[in-house]
Amino acid sequence: xxxxxxxxxxxxxxxxxxxxxxxxxxxxxxxxxxxxxxxxxxxxxxxxxxxxxxxxxxxxxxxxxxxxxxxxxxxxxxxxxxxxxxxxxxxxxxxxxxxxxxxxxxxxxxxxxxxxxxxxxxxxxxxxxxxx
Amino acid sequence: xxxxxxxxxxxxxxxxxxxxxxxxxxxxxxxxxxxxxxxxxxxxxxxxxxxxxxxxxxxxxxxxxxxxxxxxxxxxxxxxxxxxxxxxxxxxxxxxxxxxxxxxxxxxxxxxxxxxxxxxxxxxxxxxxxxxxxxxxxxxxxxxxxxxxxxxxxxxxxxxxxxxxxxxxxxxxxxxxxxxxxxxxxxxxxxxxxxxxxxxxxxxxxxxxxxxxxxxxxxxxxxxxxxxxxxxxxxxxxxxxxxxx
Numbered sequence: 001x002x003x004x005x006x007x008x009x010x011x012x013x014x015x016x017x018x019x020x021x022x023x024x025x026x027x028x029x030x031x032x033x034x035x036x037x038x039x040x041x042x043x044x045x046x047x048x049x050x051x052x053x054x055x056x057x058x059x060x061x062x063x064x065x066x067x068x069x070x071x072x073x074x075x076x077x078x079x080x081x082x083x084x085x086x087x088x089x090x091x092x093x094x095x096x097x098x099x100x101x102x103x104x105x106x107x108x109x110x111x112x113x114x115x116x117x118x119x120x121x122x123x124x125x126x127x128x129x130x131x132x
Numbered sequence: 133x134x135x136x137x138x139x140x141x142x143x144x145x146x147x148x149x150x151x152x153x154x155x156x157x158x159x160x161x162x163x164x165x166x167x168x169x170x171x172x173x174x175x176x177x178x179x180x181x182x183x184x185x186x187x188x189x190x191x192x193x194x195x196x197x198x199x200x201x202x203x204x205x206x207x208x209x210x211x212x213x214x215x216x217x218x219x220x221x222x223x224x225x226x227x228x229x230x231x232x233x234x235x236x237x238x239x240x241x242x243x244x245x246x247x248x249x250x251x252x253x254x255x256x257x258x259x260x261x262x263x264x265x266x267x268x269x270x271x272x273x274x275x276x277x278x279x280x281x282x283x284x285x286x287x288x289x290x291x292x293x294x295x296x297x298x299x300x301x302x303x304x305x306x307x308x309x310x311x312x313x314x315x316x317x318x319x320x321x322x323x324x325x326x327x328x329x330x331x332x333x334x335x336x337x338x339x340x341x342x343x344x345x346x347x348x349x350x351x352x353x354x355x356x357x358x359x360x361x362x363x364x365x366x367x368x369x370x371x372x373x374x375x376x377x
Binding site: 003004005006007008010012015016018019021022025029091094095096097099101102104 | 148153203227230273291361
C-alpha cells in the first residue's frame with residue numbers, strides 16, 4: 001500500500017482570519033504602521049525645527065492644533081497603549097522570568113516593575129523637555 | 133447517568149479512494165462525563181470500524197490523541213462532552229499532512245526533535261559511580277518543559293509553522309531550551325544551529341498560541357523568547373573586546 005498524505009492548503013494572505021487569537025495578534029502587529037507614521041512625523045518635525053525659523057515651528061505646532069489631528073493623536077495613543085504597551089508588558093514575564101531560590105517570582109511584580117520604569121523614563125523625558 | 137445526543141462531524145480521508153478529505157456525520161448518544169475520545173471510541177466500536185485515529189493512554193500522558201475539536205487543537209481525552217455544544221467537528225491536527233482520517237504525518241517534527249539533541253550532552257566525563265547532583269532550584273528552572281507529551285497541539289496552533297514548514301517550531305525549541313538550561317548539560321553550543329538559525333527562534337513572531345493551547349500548561353512561547361534574549365546577549369558579548377567567539 002503506497003502512502004498519499006493530503007496537505008491542507010493554507011492561505012498566505014488570509015491565514016489570520018482563522019481564529020480570534022490570530023486576529024488579536026494582527027491588531028498588535030498593525031501598530032508597526034503607527035510606529036512608521038510617527039517616525040516619519042518626528043523626522044518632519046525635526047526638519048522644520050532644524051530650519052531655525054521660529055515662525056515655521058509655530059506654524060507646524062498650530063497645524064496640529066485642530067480637531068482632526070488632536071482626535072488622530074488621541075486615538076493613536078489609545079490604540080498603541082492597548083495593543084502594544086499593555087500587551088508587551090503583560091508578556092514581559094515570559095521573556096524574563098525571575099526565580100528566587102526554588103520559587104518563581106510572581107508575574108505581577110515583573111509587570112509592575114515595567115510600568116514603574118516606563119513612568120520614570122517618561123517623567124525624565126518630560127523633565128528634560130521642560131514640560132514640568 | 134445523563135446522556136445527550138451529539139452530532140459529530142469527522143473529517144475523513146482514505147488515501148486509496150479519496151482525492152481530498154470530506155466530512156462524515158455521526159449521531160452519538162454521549163454520556164455527559166465522556167471525553168470526546170470516548171465518543172470516537174464508540175463510533176469505532178459501534179458505528180464505523182473504518183475510522184482511523186491515534187490514542188493510547190486516555191489520561192493525558194501519551195500525547196497521541198491530539199486533534200482539532202471545533203477548530204481548537206486539544207487532547208481529545210481531556211476534552212469533555214459536557215463542555216461542548218450539540219454539534220462537534222473533529223479534524224486532524226492542523227498544519228500536518230493527513231495520513232488517513234484523523235491520523236497525521238509527524239515525520240517532519242520527529243526529524244526536528246532529533247536535531248535538537250533532546251538529551252544531556254556532556255563535554256566533561258559524567259561523575260563516576262554516582263548520579264549527577266542537581267539542586268531543586270536548578271530543577272525548577274526547566275521542570276515545566278519536561279511536562280510536554282509531544283502531542284503537537286502547539287504546532288497545530290502555530291501560524292508560523294503553518295506558513296513555513298522549515299520553522300523548527302514550539303515543542304522542539306522548548307525542549308532544546310529545557311536541556312540548555314539544565315545544570316547537568318554542556319551541549320548548548322551543539323544546539324546553536326537550531327537556536328540561532330533563521331528557522332530557529334528568530335522565525336517565531338510571538339503569537340503565543342502555542343502556550344495558550346498546551347494541554348499540559350507548558351509555555352513554549354516563553355522558552356522561545358528566553359532563547360531570543362539569550363541569543364542576543366551572546367551575540368553582543370562576542371562583540372565586546374576580549375569577547376569569546
